Amino acid sequence: MFKLILTLAGICAFLPSFAQFAKVVDKDGYANVREQANGQSKIIGKVNSNEIVYVFDPFDLASGWINIDYVENEKIRFSGHMHTSRLKLIADFEEIPLAIAEEHDATFILRDIAVSIQSAPFDYELNKKLFSSTNYGDYTIEDKYKGKQVWGTDGTIPQTQYTSILITKGNSKIEIPRGEFENLFNVNNDFANCYYDKDSDRIYITSVNSDGAGGYAVLFIIENGKYSKKIVLMPF
Template sequence: MIEMKKFLLLIIIFTLQSCIEEKQKTIGKKEPQKITETKPISEEADITSFCNFAVIVDKDGYVNVREKESANSKIIGKIKSGEAVFIFEDLDTDWLNISFDNNRKSGYIHRSRIKYIKDLEKIPSVDTHDNKAVFHLNDIDINIKTGDFDYESNKKYFSETDFPITKYKGREMWGTDGTIPKSYYQSITVKIGNQKIEIPKKDIEDLFNLNNGYTECYYDKVNNSIYIHLSNSDGAGSYVALFKIENDIYKGRQVEIPF
């Protein structure tokens, strides 16, 4: 009986040792990686969903801006066809809340009177980094150069030396929420064939804390218009801007707070 117990004990010890040796052989070996197919990002998930600017399209040549969401509501303004407005939120309603008159007024227009800029032909991005964004379509080339902002050499242009800082060269600052700017636009250039259009310095020098990866450009073939859409900064400093070039002529900009 004792001999049988010894024999069984030896079998158990041998089995345990075999298991330990087998496990040691597999230590350090990596599991083979599973290859999964990466699906392309859908259009709905694309950054274009943040472009809430739209162009007025009305056969009468203008649209009435209403105080409330009704055709019987008081008219508080008129916007010409071809002009752009910012839509605060695209709810599933017939009436849209918009910003107009350089962000000084808001009201309502009927959905049938607008065309979203994000629904125009998109000018593809061909090169985007921290210090530049380049776009190209047919004979259209858009080159945006940005850089780190040097506060010390520009200190004299600020309204205050202490925080919060509110103005730069006597104008309201965008994107900083009262802090020192981190980045700025050096230049925005549009080349259409042999024609070169430079966005004026005064229209970019008050825009700070940039997100080049969120920049988008669109082309309206029917009206021969180019739109450059910027979405910059974050949090309380967030802002969006739209530059328009029509028939090779710079038409100006709009800057909005998107909330």
Template structure:
């Protein structure tokens, strides 16, 4: 019975990862209503302003109502439904092609714009003191790294990590702050994609890392040559 439950969980994760993705609210009214259920007559439980980024959960990429998750630093997380006509999927922007993708390196280049990602094995013994942990039954699980929540390990020892993410635009170099990548583990460079919104001069670096219960999605945003921050989501 336990094996069957694990299989069903993995199957569900596979389905969610196939369609779950980041999107931007684009609404001429300046905001979109979030409804409790997938129905225009359902109760409005919140609003999200245009240009905000949210995470979409969907079993059908063509359905009209999308199950979303939205987190803002100053507000409580919001989960509900919005109409697909009110969002633009990040994947719908122009993709920046990759020139290199392997375990330790990913490079994306278009015109005078280059994104370089360096990753590699994580030296856990050398950083063990930077972790805090919690007890779960008979297990001791890693919880935080340098005070931040750990992403990608499901409480286990990290195998890989990001060393740096650098964006070169003409003569300008933009470095993603170390604090924003140091707690992201078990990197999968093969899943990483870059997209460019030419009308708003915005670059998106999107990745799906780890697997199983440790899976997570990350989005880094660079607008008009300035780093604007990251958004993290659990894709199930």
């Protein structure tokens, strides 16, 4: 698994080809996660169909196996190998193209679907009382915001923050609750993408955000006209 600390440019150059979210698609209703990249290796976990994993290596058509992380509640539940026949990359679903691109505003439109992602500079002085710190002996890091893990910084002051993620589909409007993204900082809308999974009626919103070393990948899922959940992890 590729486990290096990268600059923002390096992370984003690496991710599109090698590391991204994928959906489990298995007619048996689940897929095994194995310790090693072969069918005889120990099964260390199972992931249900339609669940999301994060894949780190290019699909190896010769071996048919790929390295994955399965995340629950913003923590890695297990890491291992899954057969590529049980996966479909999120980027292989129908793309919702970018229509408007500004510094703090990105809008994606496909037929009757529109996704608007807005961010803004973060006022640390106004919000610093909402941070809490952890002492690591030789140093202290502000690593909690409103009691939640801080994403997108490496102990530095956040520069930007999501302010709104609004999805319109036909006559329906779905707004992702603020509490789902208020601890996700240093937003880079240049690296946001949206996709539509017609069979599951899912809209996927992905992004890679960072201040450099504190990079993270996030996936928001809208399903059947309602906000479902988010998955967030460090992609290295």
